[in-house]
Amino acid sequence: MKNKIKDIVIIGAGPSGSVAAGYLEKQQASILILEKQKFPRFSIGESLIPKCMDNFEEAGFLEALGFQKFLKKYGARFIRNNEIAEFDFSKKFGNGWDWTWQVPRADFDKALTDDLISRGVEIKFETEVTSVSRGDGLWRINISDRKGNTTKITSKFIIDSSGNGRVLAKHLNLEAPPKIYNHSSIFTHIKESSRPNGIEGAQITFEVLNTKTWFWYIPFSNGDSSLGFVGPNSWFKNFEGNNEEVFNSMLRETNYYKDRFDSYSLKFNPVKFSNISKNVKYIHGEGFALTGNSAEFLDPVFSSGVAFATESGLLAAKLALRENNGEKVNWELEYSRHIKNGVDVFSTYVKEWYSGKLQEIFFHPHPNPQIKEQICAVLAGYVWDSKNPFVRNHARILENLYQLIQKEKIV
Numbered sequence: 001m002k003n004k005i006k007d008i009v010i011i012g013a014g015p016s017g018s019v020a021a022g023y024l025e026k027q028q029a030s031i032l033i034l035e036k037q038k039f040p041r042f043s044i045g046e047s048l049i050p051k052c053m054d055n056f057e058e059a060g061f062l063e064a065l066g067f068q069k070f071l072k073k074y075g076a077r078f079i080r081n082n083e084i085a086e087f088d089f090s091k092k093f094g095n096g097w098d099w100t101w102q103v104p105r106a107d108f109d110k111a112l113t114d115d116l117i118s119r120g121v122e123i124k125f126e127t128e129v130t131s132v133s134r135g136d137g138l139w140r141i142n143i144s145d146r147k148g149n150t151t152k153i154t155s156k157f158i159i160d161s162s163g164n165g166r167v168l169a170k171h172l173n174l175e176a177p178p179k180i181y182n183h184s185s186i187f188t189h190i191k192e193s194s195r196p197n198g199i200e201g202a203q204i205t206f207e208v209l210n211t212k213t214w215f216w217y218i219p220f221s222n223g224d225s226s227l228g229f230v231g232p233n234s235w236f237k238n239f240e241g242n243n244e245e246v247f248n249s250m251l252r253e254t255n256y257y258k259d260r261f262d263s264y265s266l267k268f269n270p271v272k273f274s275n276i277s278k279n280v281k282y283i284h285g286e287g288f289a290l291t292g293n294s295a296e297f298l299d300p301v302f303s304s305g306v307a308f309a310t311e312s313g314l315l316a317a318k319l320a321l322r323e324n325n326g327e328k329v330n331w332e333l334e335y336s337r338h339i340k341n342g343v344d345v346f347s348t349y350v351k352e353w354y355s356g357k358l359q360e361i362f363f364h365p366h367p368n369p370q371i372k373e374q375i376c377a378v379l380a381g382y383v384w385d386s387k388n389p390f391v392r393n394h395a396r397i398l399e400n401l402y403q404l405i406q407k408e409k410i411v
Ligand SMILES: Cc1cc2nc3c(=O)[nH]c(=O)nc-3n(C[C@H](O)[C@H](O)[C@H](O)COP(=O)(O)OP(=O)(O)OC[C@H]3O[C@@H](n4cnc5c(N)ncnc54)[C@H](O)[C@@H]3O)c2cc1C
Pocket: 011, 012, 013, 014, 015, 016, 017, 034, 035, 036, 037, 043, 044, 045, 046, 047, 048, 049, 127, 128, 129, 130, 161, 162, 163, 164, 165, 166, 167, 185, 186, 187, 228, 273, 276, 291, 292, 293, 294, 297, 300, 303, 304, 305, 306, 307, 309
């Protein structure tokens, strides 16, 4: 292999790296993607939110994704005992997309990379970045292929979109304590041979098992459905056996879905992740930016992972290109602060979900339509819209609303 200097090397071809590459391809930048696995490969993160669509559009993917006929997602439903809270993205505050997709990520990520390849982007699959070093303003990236052959690539800039591979976080010692502690998840897919009609068989639903623990049901257009649990590590310790036994015992703890999946076998042995929240000290430095999960992951509860992965991938690509073109970029202001502003909003909603306060707001029997629209815009991922009071004053307004509901209960 000739060791030509690449302007930008992207590590990882998940949604974050692919969106970065899609944008850069449109600008005819010199890029290379290094991807450890062979695609299609399984990944979790199957329920998108509308904000993702803006990013896929800007990176030039909407047409290719449209051909895949993924199941459209128009909203989300939360169930707690006999209470139901439904959010319809067409009834949200402000502008923006009012639908998105529920996607088996193996197919979705393959569709993104196939499109990139058809647009001339070079992707080296089954090529793992094993270490990186920097000198004279350039990165030397050591890679190893499927057969264990090693070589070096030189680049001016690295966009690290390696997800849980956390390549730069590990090599540059950037790991930091997570914002959400000690949460685990276990999940699998089933093939539903007879799916109920209407929203029962089409809409993503979250069932609350207790304040800190919940179950997801995500149907796909290929007939498969994703089922999973998220909760504190301590709750997971209540279940014994192998992953399949644990998963089946958990299913019996659900109320709404208890009997629905009895006749279906699991498509694969349930996968368990512990301590799922991740964080780093900083998300950019000389000649690099971290995007998507390699930077930070909060919690699956509001399906915000791919939205942040694509938002950060797109923005890092724009700034890296400007820098490579000789412009001075203020990464702290233009990158870190933008991502942090959005993460801060979602952090509040995630924190107050698990404190139970947001659940009291969601399941209020007579929600105020205007407030619901504003919260719906947050759930759709429009967390940078400062016209929305539920974005602008996120922490204070949720607390005030919760206190109001408590007073109402006393009166
Ligand atoms: C239980 C759970 C449920 C979730 N549910 C949702 C959801 O419903 N909706 C949602 O939006 N998000 C969800 N998420 C989050 C979502 O999975 C991630 O936010 C999203 O996949 C991040 O995308 P990414 O591109 O950053 O990383 P990834 O999609 O993980 O892609 C990273 C890529 O980098 C490659 N890589 C890793 N190391 C190396 C290396 N050394 N060299 C080369 N390549 C490498 C990997 O092979 C991989 O293909 C969930 C997360 C969890 C844990």
